Amino acid sequence: MAKRSTVASLSALPDGDVVVAGWVDTVRDQKAVQFVILRDETGAVQLVTKAVRELDPEAADSAERLALTELIGTLNAGTFIRVTGQLAHDERVKLGGLEVKISALEVVAEAQPEPPIAEDSSIDKRLDWRFLDLRRPEANLIFRVQTVFEHAMRTWWVDNGFIEIHTPKLMASASESRAELFEMQYFETTAYLAQSPQFFKQMAQPAGFGAVFEIAPAFRADPSFTSRHATEFTSIDAEMSWVDSHEDVMAMHESVIVAGLTAVAEKLGPQVDAAFGVPVVVPTTPFPRIPLAEAHEILTARGYTVPRADGDLDPEGERQLSAYVKETFGHDFVFVTDYFTSIRPFYHMRHEGDSNLTNSYDLLYNGTEISTGAQREHRIDV
Amino acid sequence: MAKRSTVASLSALPDGDVVVAGWVDTVRDQKAVQFVILRDETGAVQLVTKAVRELDPEAADSAERLALTELIGTLNAGTFIRVTGQLAHDERVKLGGLEVKISALEVVAEAQPEPPIAEDSSIDKRLDWRFLDLRRPEANLIFRVQTVFEHAMRTWWVDNGFIEIHTPKLMASASESRAELFEMQYFETTAYLAQSPQFFKQMAQPAGFGAVFEIAPAFRADPSFTSRHATEFTSIDAEMSWVDSHEDVMAMHESVIVAGLTAVAEKLGPQVDAAFGVPVVVPTTPFPRIPLAEAHEILTARGYTVPRADGDLDPEGERQLSAYVKETFGHDFVFVTDYFTSIRPFYHMRHEGDSNLTNSYDLLYNGTEISTGAQREHRIDV
Structure with missing residues (x-):
């Protein structure tokens, strides 16, 4: 044929x-x-x-x-x-x-004469007929953007000598907080679903891999019904040896995001703009960096006080800070750096001069936290 | 610094x-x-x-x-x-x-003066100290080969318009045999770990995606302790619409394998040969194709009768057939085609002329089955 x-x-x-x-x-x-x-x-x-x-x-x-x-x-x-x-x-x-x-x-x-979903169907109904809903050109485009973005990131990592790893998702113990852990019967014993490849990618460093990446599912037994929580999500992870500080990690982080958005802009920019009215902007580097303490001052000056007692930013705080960055620097991204030790995991390295601060960051994109990074603590006696 | x-x-x-x-x-x-x-x-x-x-x-x-x-x-x-x-x-x-x-x-x-593993340590001991064992250059090389091979495959798919998908690993029902299913508590109900992205990648076709791929973990509660079984493995999957027969699927299959091995040969061929004494050979296309019935005749002529009553090849049969292909065609790969309907899942399309045979294949590489493919049955009334 x-x-x-x-x-x-x-x-x-x-x-x-x-x-x-x-x-x-x-x-x-x-x-x-x-x-x-x-x-x-x-x-x-x-x-x-x-x-x-x-x-x-x-x-x-x-x-x-x-x-x-x-x-x-x-x-x-x-x-x-x-x-x-x-x-x-x-x-x-x-x-x-x-x-x-x-x-x-x-x-x-042959299709049925009456399709089960229409333009004005509710999201619940659409999800019941997901395979039909995905025929919409805008839905298809989202997956193409994801494909191009991921491939450009992986290409950057591969070109820069990173090794791709596939870490176990069935684990014998928890990798993060035990509260959000899925547990299951594993023959005669118990297994847990990996919440993160964290420890595996860290152990790849003493294994002498130099630098690694993984894009794979992660699982959290978090019953919150918000757009910021999911029981299963695709986690994008990278880790590298021999950094001087979290600045090196942020530089890598910027590079893969720029590589991804450059590819999306080149291959699908006009389609994205036509479908969603959103131009694909390739960000300039370096992205703005704001220490967490300074972020609080900026928010206070804007008349917003973060309600969280531990000092971490809440969603409204993230939105306000991104708005400030957009107004001040014209940038969609901002690294919030130097998180307080009290709100970071034990493996985030403490500042050389101030053990209350960590060599860590969150990355905000247009008002939403999209990732977290840090220099790892390799010193056992800290 | x-x-x-x-x-x-x-x-x-x-x-x-x-x-x-x-x-x-x-x-x-x-x-x-x-x-x-x-x-x-x-x-x-x-x-x-x-x-x-x-x-x-x-x-x-x-x-x-x-x-x-x-x-x-x-x-x-x-x-x-x-x-x-x-x-x-x-x-x-x-x-x-x-x-x-x-x-x-x-x-x-600082390392301990006495390393916990040495050149002659047992595999069990090595696995206990996996991160140290991975420092061996040959172990590191395996991961580099995997990285290069996977990236070349993904690049072929992306260049040919395939969409990358991330299908759910937590499922509400089984995707293959229920016998090898991991089950877990999911809040108030029960979830299962995906044994395969099979149905999701098939549903991507009526969704109008055209062609999709995924490299992701899959889970089978199979307690066999052989090199052919694992409770968790990395599954490499692709699926495309509008094939005329399984020949189109085999052509795609060949292309990604050739792309992968070409990249490995170019980037790491000499290192692989030096470390393992195995030259990386880029196979010629088309790979040899042998219908299952003919494979049985070839094995019988070599003095080997497959013991399985259902007619599927056993491991020794696969080794013998690969040896025959190597001797006859000088090829490392062979597609065994036209599997009997009785040993294939319902979604493998039946032959137009003979409903006892399917438009399906297994791919053997140097004596081991490495993958399975078929034209899908889209006709509900068959």
């Missing part, structure tokens, strides 16, 4: 025979002509055929054309079809300046 | 000041001169200094040099050090044709 062409590839092809395949977006069944908007994973294209409503004994292919016209008349939105036809570039066609004249159309998988 | 140079980068640097860091491999403490072989994640380098055994009142740095000599005399193998010195290219130095004359040496983390 002739190979299908993706919709996105059509604009570069010459006029002539093509095979396209995807699902029916809409059908316009006019008296003399029929249009099908076909969508695939790369875009949408207009298919067209003259409608043949009656048998014409003098035309050899009349029965075939009549059957095609009737078939198109029955197509439901969402039905998967494969179409053989002739590509014709034509500036007058609004959708991409080209169309495909249908020679033959095969129904591969 | 001056940035460290990796050992591998030294050969391209001019003579002059450098910082190197890693762990002590060996110390040769001679009367007049001391040598330290330093190892890092990229290789090994010889450090050298004149031994100063007595204070010389006429030399300004005499006390400092004496202290350095004494410090080097106490270094244990495995101790992490950071060294400032002068790089000198010198053809007479067997190890890489260069050495570093030590100016200053800092002990960063």
Whole structure:
């Protein structure tokens, strides 16, 4: 069977025979002509055929054309079809300046006449029919952005000599707080789901790996129903030896984010802007850095006092600080540094001059904390 | 602090000041001169200094040099050090044709005098001290090969428009056989660990993703203690729409393996050959294909009858078939195709002409099954 062409590839092809395949977006069944908007994973294209409503004994292919016209008349939105036809570039066609004249159309998988979700369906209903909801071009685009972003990050790490590791998700003991631990029967004993690859990536340093990264699931038995908590999430981790301070870690952190956003801007920037009205901005480096104590002063000056007794920023504090950074430096990112020792785990290194502060940071992006970093404490006797 | 140079980068640097860091491999403490072989994640380098055994009142740095000599005399193998010195290219130095004359040496983390594992330690003991065992260059190399191989595969997928997905590992129901399912308490209900991303990657097709891939952990509660079973493993998965048959899947499968092995051969081929005595061979395409029924005939002709009643190949059958392919075609890989319907899951498509056979395959590599593929059955009424 002739190979299908993706919709996105059509604009570069010459006029002539093509095979396209995807699902029916809409059908316009006019008296003399029929249009099908076909969508695939790369875009949408207009298919067209003259409608043949009656048998014409003098035309050899009349029965075939009549059957095609009737078939198109029955197509439901969402039905998967494969179409053989002739590509014709034509500036007058609004959708991409080209169309495909249908020679033959095969129904591969038929959709129900009434789709279970519509434009205005609730999020719960959409999630019940997730595979249909993902056909929306904006939903598809999110996964493409993720693919490009991750691949650019991994490429930066690989090009810089980092080793990719796959750490165990079934563990014999907890890696972070025991409170958020999923527990399970493991044959005769008990296992826990990894909350983080933290200790494994740290142990890769005395193993002499130099620098490592991992993108993998992590699990936290956290029943909070907020956008900041999830029982399962994809954790992006890196760790490297021989840093002088957390400044080296922040420099690496900046580099992978810039690599990721550069790739997204180049490959998908216009699509993201068109779909979401958000231009993809590649940030300048270095990102602004603000010590936590100074962040509190900035927030106080803006009339906001962080309510948390331990001094950590709350979500509103993060939003306010990002707003300040945007106004002052025109930057989407900010490293909040030098967290108090009392609110950081034991493996964050203390300041050389002040044991109440750590060589650590959180990274905020447009008002939300997206990651945490630190220089590790390797001294057993601290 | 001056940035460290990796050992591998030294050969391209001019003579002059450098910082190197890693762990002590060996110390040769001679009367007049001391040598330290330093190892890092990229290789090994010889450090050298004149031994100063007595204070010389006429030399300004005499006390400092004496202290350095004494410090080097106490270094244990495995101790992490950071060294400032002068790089000198010198053809007479067997190890890489260069050495570093030590100016200053800092002990960063001291090793015990007696390492808990040695060259001849048992595998159990090695695994107890995994982070030390991984310092062996051959162990490190395995992870570098994995990194390069995976990245080349992902690059092929990304370049060919595949979307990377991260499918849930906590599931509400089983995805394969219920027998090998890990079960756990999930708040008020029960969850299962994903045995495979199978159904998610299939559902990505009606979602209109076109083609997807994932490299992620999978879990099987299989207590067998063989090299072919593991409770947790890294599963490499891809799935694509619009295939004409499993031939299209095999073509993709070949392409990613060739991409992976090409990258390994280019970047690490000589190291792999030196460490393991195994040249990295990039296979020619297409790989040989042998239908399962024909495989049985070949094995019978070699005097081996597969003992399994269901007709699937056993490990010895796989080894024998790979030996035949190596002798006959000089190839390390073979696709065994057209598996009997009775030994394949329901989602493997049946042959158009013979419902007892499926459009499926296993891939053998040097005698071991490394993967399984098939055209999916999308017809509900089969």
